Amino acid sequence: MTQRGSSLNFRDFVDELLAAGDAVDVRTPVSPTLEAGAITRRVYETRSPAPLFSNLTEGDAGFRILGAPAGLSPAATGTYGRLAAHFGLPRDTTPRDIVEHLVRAMHAEPVPPKVVASGPCKENVLTGDAVDLTRFPVPLLHQQDGGRYFGTYGFHVVRTPDGSWTSWSVARTMLNGPDSLVGPAMPQQHIGMIHQMWRERGERTPWAMVLGAPPAALAAAGMPLPAHVGEDGYVGALTGSPVEVVETEAGGLFVPANAEIVLEGWISPDETAPEGPMGEYHGYAFPEGRPQPVFHVETVTHRDGAILPVCAAGLPPEENHTVWGTMISATSLDVLRSSGLPVSFAWCSYEAATCWIVVAVDTARLARTGMGERALADAVADVLFGSHTGWLVPKVILVADDIDITDIDQVAWALATRYHPGTGEYLYPDVPGIPMVPYLTDEEVRTGKGGKSVLSCLTPDQFTDSERGVTACFRNSYPEDLQHRVLDQWTEYGFPAVS
Ligand SMILES: Cc1cc2nc3c(=O)[nH]c(=O)nc-3n(C[C@H](O)[C@H](O)[C@H](O)COP(=O)(O)O)c2cc1C
Ligand SMILES: [Mn+2]
Numbered sequence: 001m002t003q004r005g006s007s008l009n010f011r012d013f014v015d016e017l018l019a020a021g022d023a024v025d026v027r028t029p030v031s032p033t034l035e036a037g038a039i040t041r042r043v044y045e046t047r048s049p050a051p052l053f054s055n056l057t058e059g060d061a062g063f064r065i066l067g068a069p070a071g072l073s074p075a076a077t078g079t080y081g082r083l084a085a086h087f088g089l090p091r092d093t094t095p096r097d098i099v100e101h102l103v104r105a106m107h108a109e110p111v112p113p114k115v116v117a118s119g120p121c122k123e124n125v126l127t128g129d130a131v132d133l134t135r136f137p138v139p140l141l142h143q144q145d146g147g148r149y150f151g152t153y154g155f156h157v158v159r160t161p162d163g164s165w166t167s168w169s170v171a172r173t174m175l176n177g178p179d180s181l182v183g184p185a186m187p188q189q190h191i192g193m194i195h196q197m198w199r200e201r202g203e204r205t206p207w208a209m210v211l212g213a214p215p216a217a218l219a220a221a222g223m224p225l226p227a228h229v230g231e232d233g234y235v236g237a238l239t240g241s242p243v244e245v246v247e248t249e250a251g252g253l254f255v256p257a258n259a260e261i262v263l264e265g266w267i268s269p270d271e272t273a274p275e276g277p278m279g280e281y282h283g284y285a286f287p288e289g290r291p292q293p294v295f296h297v298e299t300v301t302h303r304d305g306a307i308l309p310v311c312a313a314g315l316p317p318e319e320n321h322t323v324w325g326t327m328i329s330a331t332s333l334d335v336l337r338s339s340g341l342p343v344s345f346a347w348c349s350y351e352a353a354t355c356w357i358v359v360a361v362d363t364a365r366l367a368r369t370g371m372g373e374r375a376l377a378d379a380v381a382d383v384l385f386g387s388h389t390g391w392l393v394p395k396v397i398l399v400a401d402d403i404d405i406t407d408i409d410q411v412a413w414a415l416a417t418r419y420h421p422g423t424g425e426y427l428y429p430d431v432p433g434i435p436m437v438p439y440l441t442d443e444e445v446r447t448g449k450g451g452k453s454v455l456s457c458l459t460p461d462q463f464t465d466s467e468r469g470v471t472a473c474f475r476n477s478y479p480e481d482l483q484h485r486v487l488d489q490w491t492e493y494g495f496p497a498v499s
Contacts, residue, residue, distance in 0.1 A: 002119050002120055002244065002257055002258040003214075003241065003243075003244050003257075003258065005088055006085040006086070006088055006215060007085075007086060007087050007088035007214065007215055007216040007238075007239045008088075008214040008215075008216060008217075008239055008241065008243065008244075008258075009214060009258050010212040010213060010214060010215060010258070010259070010260055010307070010309070011120075011212075011258070011260070011303070011307070013069075013085055013086070013215045014052060014066055014307060016085055017049070017050055017082065017085065018052070020077055020078075020081065020091060021049065021076075021077050022049045022050060022073050022074075022077045022078075022081055022082060022091075023049050023050040023051070023052050023066070024048075024049045024050070024051055024052065025052050025054055026039070026051050026052060026053050026054065026055070027054055027055050028055065029055050029056075029057050030053045030055065030056060030057065031056070031057045031058060032053075032056055032057070032058050032059060032065065032137040032138065032139040032140065032148075033058065033139070033140045034140050034141075034142075034143060036051075036053050036056070036065055036067060036137075036139050036141075036310065037067075037139055037140065037141035037142060037310075037312045039051050039053075039067065040067030040068050040141075040310060040312040041142075041312045041314065043067060043068045043071055044068055044071045044072075044312070044314075044315075044316075044317060044318050045315065047071070047072045047073060047074055047075075047079070048071075048074065049073065049074065049077070050066060050067060050068045050069060050071060050082065051065075051066070051067040051068065052064060052065075052066050052067075052307070053065040053066075053067065053137075056137040058137055059134075059135060059136050059137030059138070060135045060136070062304070062305050062306075063135075063136055063137050063305070063306055063307075063308065064137075064305065064306070064307045064308070065137055065139065065307065065308050065309075065310050066307050066308070066309045066310065067310050067312065068082075068310075068311075068312070068318070068319075069082065069153055069215070069309045069310075069311070069319065070082050070083050070086060070318075070319045070322045070323050071317065071318060071319075071322065072317050072322065072350075073091075075499065077091065078090075078091035078092045078093075080093065080094070080095055080098065080322075082322075083095075083098065083322050083323065083326065084098060085215065086215035086216055086218070086219045086323070087101060087102075087215075087216055087219070087238065087239070088216070088239060089101065094406070095326065095347070095406045096345065096347075096406055098326060099326065099329050099330045099333060099345070099346075099347070101238075102223075102238070102326070102327065102330035103330050103333055103334050103337075105234060105237045105238040106225070106234070106237075106330070106331075106334055108237040109237065110229075110230065110233025110234060110236060110237050111233060111235075111236025111237050111240075111241070111242050112230075112232065112233050112236060112242060113232045113233070113235075113236065113242050113243040113244070113245040113254060114242040114243070114244050114245070115244075115245055115246070115247065115254060116244045116245070116246055116257050117246070118246060118257070119244065119246050119256075119257025119258050120257065120258045120259075120303045121246065121255065121256070121257055121258060121259040121260070121261075121262050121301050121302065121303060122246065122257075122301050123301075123302065123303050123304050124300075124301060124302050124303075124304065125249060125299065125300075125301045126299065126300040126301070126302075127249065127298065127299045127300075130300075131178070131179045131297055131298065131299065131300055132178045132179070133150060133175060133178055133179065133181070133263075133297065133300070134175070134178055136150065136261070136306075136308060137308065138150050138175050138308075139310055141278070141279065141310070141312045141313075142278070142279040142285055142312070142314070144277060144278075144279060144285040144287075145276070145277065145278050145279065145285070146174065146274065146275065146276045146277050146278065146289040147174040147175055147176075147275070147276075148174065148175045149172055149173065149174050149175070149278065149310075150173055150174070150175055150181055150211075150263075150308075151171070151172055151173035151181065151183065151209055151211065152172055152309075152310050152311040152312070152313065153170070153211070153218065153309035153310060153311045153319060154170070154173075154209050154210055154211035154212075154213065154218070154261075154309070155168045155169055155170045155171075155209065155210050155213060155217070155218060155221035155222075156168070156169050156170075156171060156185075156191050156207060156208070156209055156221075157207065157208040157209070157210060157253050157254070157255055158190075158191055158194045158195065158205055158206070158207055158253075158267075159194070159206065159252070159253060160194055160197055161197055161198060161201060161203075164228075165194070165227075165228050165230065166230050166231075166232060166253075166254070167190040167191060167194055167230070167231065168210075168217065168220065168221035168230075168231040168232060169189060169190050169191050169221050169222075169231070170218065170221045170222040170324075171183055171184055171185065171189065171191060172184065172278065172313075173209060173295060174275050174276070174278070176273050176275075176294060176295075179265075179296065179297045179298075180273075180294055180295060180296050180297060181209070181263070181294070181295040181297065182272075182273040182274070182275040182292050182293065182294050182295065183275055183292055183293070183295065184275070184292050184293075185267065185292070185293050186434075188388075188391055188432075188434075190227060193227065195267055195293065198267075198269065199269045199270075202269065203269065204266035204267065204268060204269060205266055205267040205269075206250070206252050206253055206266055207253075207264075207265055207266055207267045207295060208248050208253045208255050208262060208263060208264045208265075209262070209263040209295070210255050210256060210259045210261075210262055211259065211260055211261040211262075211263075211308055211309060212259055212260020212261055212303070212306065212307050212308065212309055213256050213259050213260075214235070214243060214256050214258065214259075216235050216238055216239050216243075217231070217232070217235045217243055217256055218309075218323070219323050219326075219327060220232075220234050220235045220238065220327075222319075222323050222324050222327050223327035223328075223330070223331060224327065224328060224331050224388045224389040224391075224392060225331060225388075226387075226388055227388065232245070232254075243256055244256065244257040244258070245257055248262070248264045248299070249264060249299045249301065250264050250265075250298065250299060258303075259303075260302060260303050260306045260307050260308065260309075261300070261301075261302040261303070261306050261308060262300070262301045262302070263295075263297045263299075263300055264297065264298055264299040264300075264301070265295060265296045265297040265298040265299070266295075266296055266298070267293050267294070267295050267296075268293060268294045268295075268296060271293070271294045272291035272292055272293055272294060273291065273292065273294050274289050274290070274291060274292075275289050275290065275291070275292040276288070276289035276290060276292075277289045278313065279312070279313050279314040280313050280314070280320075280436065281313050281314075281318075281320030281321070281324070281353060281354055281436075282353045282354070282355060282436065282437065282438045283314055283315045283316065283353050283438075284314075284438055285314070315353075316350045316351055316352075316353050317350040317351075320353075320354060321348070321350040321351075321353060321354060322350060324354055325348035325349075325350055325354050326348070328348050328354065328357065328389055328392055328393060329346050329347050329348050329357065331387075331388075331389035332346045332348075332357055332359075332384060332387075332389050332390065332393070333345060333346035335383055335384060335387045335389065335390070336359065336380065336383055336384060339379075339383040341376075341379055341380060341383065342361055342362045342363075342365035342366040342368075342369060343359055343360065343361060343362065343380075344360045344361070344362045344401045345359075345360040345401065345405060346358070346359050346360070346405075347360075347405045347406050348393065349405075349408050349411060350408075351408050352395075354392065354393065355393070355394055355395060355437060355438075356393065356394070356395035356396070356397055357384075357393045357395070357396055357397070358396075358397045358399060358405040358411055359380060359384075359396055359397065359398050359399070359405075360399060360400070360401035360403065360405045361376070361398055361399065361400055361401060361458060361462075362401055363400045363401065363402075363458075363462045363463075363465050364465050366458075366462070366463060366465070367462075367463060367464050367465035371463070372463060373423075373424075373456050373458060373463065374426065376398065376456075376458075377398070377426040377454040377456060378426065378454075380396055380398065380454055381396070381426065381428050381431065381452070381454050384396060385428060385431045385432075385433075385452060391432060391433055391434060392433075392434050394433050394434075394437050394451050394452045394453070395452070395453050395454075395455060396453070396454045396455065397411070397415070397454075397455045397457060398454060398455070398456045398457060398458055399411065399414045399418070399457040399458070400414075400418075400457075400458060400459075400462050402471065403457075414457045415455075415457055418457035418458065418459050419455060419456065419457045420456075424455060424456045424457070425453055425454070425455050425456070426453060426454045426455075426456070427452075427453050428450075428452040428453065428454070429449070429450045429451075429452075430449055430450070431449055431450070431452045432448050432449045433448070433449060433450070433451060433452050435448055437451055439451060474486075
């Protein structure tokens with residue numbers, strides 16, 4: 001027996017998507033060399049159901065790939081349905097409710113994982129010469145990529161030498177040979193911090209990577225929770241049940257018991273190999289790769305008929321936007337609210353490729369603070385850019401909370417009609433930030449800071465809570481009884497129903 005349900009069991013998640021018409025079992029032969037990537041890309045770009053490739057032309061028979069595990073869905077099956085299913089929420093849950101759900105769990109008591117003796121991830125155990133990652137259908141995802149990517153939707157498991165902190169974190173890993181991977185472990189990310197602790201002792205970092213993890217665990221591993229917070233305990237709080245974990249074959253680390261594939265081994269203290277380039281979250285593929293740490297695989301365990309989940313990164317919306325962006329929204333909202341600033345919501349617009357976060361300001365509360373625009377911008381920059389989550393996002397857009405910031409059309413309208421050129425932008429050249437942002441100068445990439453801003457779409461009257469004008473729209477421009485009549489008679493007039 002293993003725990004069930006779409007949030008805590010990847011296989012159940014896949015079955016639920018198939019049952020909801022939000023995944024397609026692709027039985028036509030498909031090559032993991034570019035073809036699976038091309039199909040997955042088109043799926044994101046057309047909001048089609050997720051492809052389950054069950055007849056792959058490379059890799060051992062029986063292995064499968066699930067593409068676009070958290071792509072957006074056809075409207076008829078719930079646009080955010082695949083993301084909601086990661087948390088066991090109904091398919092029609094709004095992104096706003098998903099974010100509030102994530103924030104609530106940050107304030108709940110962590111529920112530590114439950115260690116079980118065995119689980120489906122141990123159905124096949126391969127060690128020694130039997131370790132050959134090329135037996136899996138490891139995809140080449142874009143023709144510009146520097147290699148095949150095994151880990152595009154999996155997470156690393158590492159633990160501090162003193163055992164006090166276990167970190168689960170999503171980062172990409174490229175095939176480096178039959179028994180090794182290579183990928184980033186940035187010093188600002190928790191895997192990089194923990195790897196550094198082992199390096200300082202002159203030791204290898206004990207490591208595991210989990211693919212086809214419980215979807216809630218994957219999402220938590222892609223969430224910038226603060227340092228020393230275990231993502232495993234957060235998943236328990238989020239789902240209401242402890243995650244069932246099993247010990248690795250080598251011992252010392254614990255991985256979700258029903259994971260599809262688990263790689264175990266160690267990160268070399270000093271060895272690097274060329275990694276990338278890869279089509280990335282910001283939507284571009286840059287020409288050069290760079291040297292990154294090598295992950296040596298000593299043991300592979302996997303479920304029968306294992307399914308490798310795959311993110312074909314690039315132009316939004318893919319998982320770097322739908323999962324990472326949503327998790328950043330939750331952690332950013334939490335730090336801003338906790339600081340006492342008059343913030344009602346925060347949202348990384350998927351369309352902005354995790355390069356901006358929109359912050360909704362409660363203008364009634366803002367007026368009571370007496371803050372001016374610069375003071376507010378500086379305070380938001382200070383709180384957000386000073387946090388683990390704020391390192392990831394270079395731009396903040398402030399808007400009054402009459403705007404539904406989860407609706408990009410409304411955000412575009414606010415930018416056009418409320419941002420004042422020349423005075424509405426505040427720059428923070430000395431603030432550190434993720435060096436992957438496409439528009440950074442070489443100097444900014446080298447120093448790891450700059451290119452960060454707060455852009456205000458707050459109009460002068462909004463600082464005094466006085467109204468300069470009323471939005472001319474259905475909700476504001478007609479008496480309520482008339483609005484109800486129009487809504488009630490909508491289809492009678494002859495229009496198709498609006499969801
Ligand atoms: C699909 C996906 C791919 C990601 N790829 C990377 C990556 O390659 N490198 C990286 O540093 N972060 C990547 N992230 C973001 C990290 O997982 C995220 O910042 C997380 O907070 C890191 O964990 P940590 O906060 O425990 O360090 C990715 C996230 C997702 C959802
Ligand atoms: Mn972490």
